Amino acid sequence: MKKSFYGLLTICIVFFFVTVSAYAATDPLPSWNDGPSKQAVIGFVVAVTTHGSPDFMAKEERIATFDSDGTLMSEQPVYFQFLYEIYRVRILASKYPAWQTLQPFKAAMEGDLAYLAHSASPGELDLAAGTEVDRSDEETRADTAAWAAASRHPRFNRPITDLVYQPMLELLNYLRANGFKTYVVTGTGIEFIRAWAEKTYGVPPEMIVGSSIKARYQMRDDIGSVIYEPARNFICNGDDKPTAIHYMIGRRPIAAFGNSDSDIPMLQYATSGKGRRLGLLVHHTDDVREWAYDRGSRVGDLDKGFDEAARRGWVVVDMKKDWKVIFPFEQRNSR
Amino acid sequence: MKKSFYGLLTICIVFFFVTVSAYAATDPLPSWNDGPSKQAVIGFVVAVTTHGSPDFMAKEERIATFDSDGTLMSEQPVYFQFLYEIYRVRILASKYPAWQTLQPFKAAMEGDLAYLAHSASPGELDLAAGTEVDRSDEETRADTAAWAAASRHPRFNRPITDLVYQPMLELLNYLRANGFKTYVVTGTGIEFIRAWAEKTYGVPPEMIVGSSIKARYQMRDDIGSVIYEPARNFICNGDDKPTAIHYMIGRRPIAAFGNSDSDIPMLQYATSGKGRRLGLLVHHTDDVREWAYDRGSRVGDLDKGFDEAARRGWVVVDMKKDWKVIFPFEQRNSR
Numbered sequence: 001m002k003k004s005f006y007g008l009l010t011i012c013i014v015f016f017f018v019t020v021s022a023y024a025a026t027d028p029l030p031s032w033n034d035g036p037s038k039q040a041v042i043g044f045v046v047a048v049t050t051h052g053s054p055d056f057m058a059k060e061e062r063i064a065t066f067d068s069d070g071t072l073m074s075e076q077p078v079y080f081q082f083l084y085e086i087y088r089v090r091i092l093a094s095k096y097p098a099w100q101t102l103q104p105f106k107a108a109m110e111g112d113l114a115y116l117a118h119s120a121s122p123g124e125l126d127l128a129a130g131t132e133v134d135r136s137d138e139e140t141r142a143d144t145a146a147w148a149a150a151s152r153h154p155r156f157n158r159p160i161t162d163l164v165y166q167p168m169l170e171l172l173n174y175l176r177a178n179g180f181k182t183y184v185v186t187g188t189g190i191e192f193i194r195a196w197a198e199k200t201y202g203v204p205p206e207m208i209v210g211s212s213i214k215a216r217y218q219m220r221d222d223i224g225s226v227i228y229e230p231a232r233n234f235i236c237n238g239d240d241k242p243t244a245i246h247y248m249i250g251r252r253p254i255a256a257f258g259n260s261d262s263d264i265p266m267l268q269y270a271t272s273g274k275g276r277r278l279g280l281l282v283h284h285t286d287d288v289r290e291w292a293y294d295r296g297s298r299v300g301d302l303d304k305g306f307d308e309a310a311r312r313g314w315v316v317v318d319m320k321k322d323w324k325v326i327f328p329f330e331q332r333n334s335r
Numbered sequence: 336m337k338k339s340f341y342g343l344l345t346i347c348i349v350f351f352f353v354t355v356s357a358y359a360a361t362d363p364l365p366s367w368n369d370g371p372s373k374q375a376v377i378g379f380v381v382a383v384t385t386h387g388s389p390d391f392m393a394k395e396e397r398i399a400t401f402d403s404d405g406t407l408m409s410e411q412p413v414y415f416q417f418l419y420e421i422y423r424v425r426i427l428a429s430k431y432p433a434w435q436t437l438q439p440f441k442a443a444m445e446g447d448l449a450y451l452a453h454s455a456s457p458g459e460l461d462l463a464a465g466t467e468v469d470r471s472d473e474e475t476r477a478d479t480a481a482w483a484a485a486s487r488h489p490r491f492n493r494p495i496t497d498l499v500y501q502p503m504l505e506l507l508n509y510l511r512a513n514g515f516k517t518y519v520v521t522g523t524g525i526e527f528i529r530a531w532a533e534k535t536y537g538v539p540p541e542m543i544v545g546s547s548i549k550a551r552y553q554m555r556d557d558i559g560s561v562i563y564e565p566a567r568n569f570i571c572n573g574d575d576k577p578t579a580i581h582y583m584i585g586r587r588p589i590a591a592f593g594n595s596d597s598d599i600p601m602l603q604y605a606t607s608g609k610g611r612r613l614g615l616l617v618h619h620t621d622d623v624r625e626w627a628y629d630r631g632s633r634v635g636d637l638d639k640g641f642d643e644a645a646r647r648g649w650v651v652v653d654m655k656k657d658w659k660v661i662f663p664f665e666q667r668n669s670r
Binding site: 138198204206217233246249250270273 | 395398472473516525529533539540541543547550551552554557558559560561568574575576577578580581582583584585586587600603604605607608
């Protein structure tokens, strides 16, 4: 008895120390350089998840909302939905001769990225409304997923879903591991983003809040189907982000993440609630590894966000300084 | 060593048998009488959750959608949101003299339940749009929750949330225990139902899809708030239920539950997808314990649903025959 007792005790003690040291050695955000941004994020998560902490938040309150374009993934030279729409417009062009002179269809046909970048979310939605008409949500999703896997980004010559930010993937996982529900709240059309967001971000379709085109229910060959119609339904930008969060989530987030002035209302909404809050803006400062832009950018304009960040204590991530790697493929290449 | 080994083995064996027999003895739907309805429900859940079953569905596909009024909770003599609106209209009546002659406000002021029942979801939404204007979502939710706790149903003289169906609560729990995400998809306004659905159904605000009034984002005293406006936004009934599921959930459910013709499209949508599916209609047949109604009812009209159920193999629950108890308070009373 004695012998087995001490044997067991030894195993327990060894197991305890191995576990503790493994835990201590685990950095939840390994692609983030040490510094105030990383400290602010980890400090927030520890404060709201530690029982007995004055800032503790019950699990059901742990809602975090993320913008997509420019916050979780690159948005240059245009939002990636435009690349899909260019592909769709070119397939359908012969059926719609009017597109030869009708914007933004003409620009899509000609691959005029400068024009498309300027037309932003309304342009995306108009193209989707024109090219998805009469397709079911399921047909569109399957086609988009296949396109995304085969896509090539004009600068990086890789699938567009490779241009996701490794530090933000770590942040999504870190929050989820701490009981957060992580939502994407985006100007991108849900018709497009839901096709790849589950695989790329770990965010399932039911946790994507976004812009959308009109849809109607219809029986086709005795199968109940949701079919797209040629009109915009909702554009999820600016003041409409908190409104969309109300309709689709129904709780004020305790943390929100964006990168442009159009995310200011969502961050205000999250951070002006009671208790400890986190607002974070991703500032694009790295024109070598990614892009550098802020005030006056055609895509992802960030201007008033700096003042609001200073006033409300939001974290402003400097991509160049704060992030060891930007894209997951950098890590794979360096191994 | 030997002695301790056999001791441990004995404990393990005893533990194993206790667990197995406890498991076998646990009926997941104790308030359901044995019969075809209960068998169909359990047969479906076992089939889609058993690894290696030809009908197995991955966890992320296990989406179940439930109508609320008449499916999870009573809807007589009127949808319960009307009872809250009567309370609101009477508080605000002196501010809005026009309501004296304007329907449905006049009916609400007079407590004319027959008129309100007839005006159904549009009436509910118009009242909410009139009485919630300029309140924030959070103010409305707190007020509604307090009202619900103090409410008295005209027939049962109990809080309206007591009139939930015990067999359906068991079904919600059974599905969740088997990895399903359980959503409510309802004609009721989200402004109303989210105030009590988490406590009553175990369904959090972010899993409620429903009708809604317009809302806008606004800073009030430096707090970002979602404020209600005096107009309908969306009525979630009939063909608009699958459409709302597309916008808010983004996956075709594999199981859907309703009680009236307005749920037919949602059940068609769920059950005409590929693989094993479950559609279920609750038929109100018990005028002693609850109410008996179907064809031609002002509330919860069920007519074409019978034909569709026969054609598509949906379960039709006979409340009188299939359910041992209707309301949780019957159980508490009989103990």
